[in-house]
Amino acid sequence: MQTVTIVKADSYDAGSIRAALDALLAPLGGMAAYVRPGERVLLKPNLLSAKPPDRAVTTHPALVREVIRLVREAGGIPVVGDSPGVGGLRRVAEKSGILAVLEETGTELVEFTEPREVAGSGTFKRIALAAPYLEADRVINLPKLKTHEMMTVTCGVKNLFGAVVGTAKAAWHLKAGADRELFARMLVEIHQLRPPDLTIVDAITAMEGDGPGSGDPRQVGCLLAGVNALAVDVVAADIIGIPHKLRYVERAAERLGIPGTDRADIVVAGAPLDEVRVQGFRLPHISDVQFGLPSFLKNRLRQHLTSRPVAIPGKCRLCGICRDACPPGAITLKDGKLVIDYHSCIRCFCCRELCPDAALTVREGALLKCIRKCL
Numbered sequence: 001m002q003t004v005t006i007v008k009a010d011s012y013d014a015g016s017i018r019a020a021l022d023a024l025l026a027p028l029g030g031m032a033a034y035v036r037p038g039e040r041v042l043l044k045p046n047l048l049s050a051k052p053p054d055r056a057v058t059t060h061p062a063l064v065r066e067v068i069r070l071v072r073e074a075g076g077i078p079v080v081g082d083s084p085g086v087g088g089l090r091r092v093a094e095k096s097g098i099l100a101v102l103e104e105t106g107t108e109l110v111e112f113t114e115p116r117e118v119a120g121s122g123t124f125k126r127i128a129l130a131a132p133y134l135e136a137d138r139v140i141n142l143p144k145l146k147t148h149e150m151m152t153v154t155c156g157v158k159n160l161f162g163a164v165v166g167t168a169k170a171a172w173h174l175k176a177g178a179d180r181e182l183f184a185r186m187l188v189e190i191h192q193l194r195p196p197d198l199t200i201v202d203a204i205t206a207m208e209g210d211g212p213g214s215g216d217p218r219q220v221g222c223l224l225a226g227v228n229a230l231a232v233d234v235v236a237a238d239i240i241g242i243p244h245k246l247r248y249v250e251r252a253a254e255r256l257g258i259p260g261t262d263r264a265d266i267v268v269a270g271a272p273l274d275e276v277r278v279q280g281f282r283l284p285h286i287s288d289v290q291f292g293l294p295s296f297l298k299n300r301l302r303q304h305l306t307s308r309p310v311a312i313p314g315k316c317r318l319c320g321i322c323r324d325a326c327p328p329g330a331i332t333l334k335d336g337k338l339v340i341d342y343h344s345c346i347r348c349f350c351c352r353e354l355c356p357d358a359a360l361t362v363r364e365g366a367l368l369k370c371i372r373k374c375l
């Protein structure tokens, strides 16, 4: 059985977080059950991009501070690391408020720059993950609960994509292409290579709408924790009401037969699920009707059946961040305009995820629009 704990928490005030964390971890045996004296404990928050905490893009610094405190109390040596989607780690940590916490608590910030190749666990034969992630004695996963334009939701398992070193992320997007199911499978396989020892989800203020970079903060008012990140993600998705067919990571784990997603095996402790469920949580705009289509049809009709990114006139300041991040190099800046080659675009939406000015919108394919109208 997998235990997932939920505790209601309304604010990031230090006292409230401290009490909430203690209550959250008590049914799981407390932090001492996961950290032994002298162990190097890597905390892996979501440090996607340089945004202040109130934008809900990154894990809140108040949660990181309290987890550092608990790790120290258990005798461990906490360090914090990630590989942001855009911008240097230090800059992202500074803007998110996490750098100030590290300075205040004397905690090391570890950059994921050195990759180490490990044998894959299935579809992907070799996967290079950050050496500090693989070498830490313990990993505590600290995701932010957010919507995600490709995976619908990002939580415990998706947060581990940060263990892929910087530019290699684009290569993985390219390998998995526009196939959400394949990308989800890759995420599950990364999780299996080095599952975190504990996952604690920041769902006090989550992100709804066009996450993970451009959505809107939404008060969900709870923290979740568990040993199995897949089980934690199932409960988190239940809280915000994600339909099963849009839970790509969960479905990939089910197909791979990896334990953690079967509700019959999940015990929810702490606050009852029904007391923390939120209604009307807005999902990303991105949608398509690729489900179940044979691949030859998917490829032929892709232009018309999928949504695609489009620059908003007057909003794009031609900074080039999306162009540099675009896995297949489908974006060019020409004659003062941003141009996207939709034949090579794989619909990964990294451009929207990373644009600091929310200057890209989504346009539905013509056929997709017709189908939606007829439904």
Ligand code: SF4
Residues within 6 Å of the ligand: 311, 315, 316, 317, 318, 319, 320, 321, 322, 323, 338, 354, 355, 356, 357, 358, 359, 360
């Ligand atoms: S869309 Fe955004 S990231 Fe891309 S060039 Fe314009 S402002 Fe920069």
Ligand code: SF4
Residues within 6 Å of the ligand: 309, 325, 326, 327, 328, 329, 330, 331, 340, 344, 345, 346, 347, 348, 349, 350, 351, 352
């Ligand atoms: S244009 Fe955007 S959605 Fe298309 S491949 Fe490039 S980053 Fe991905």
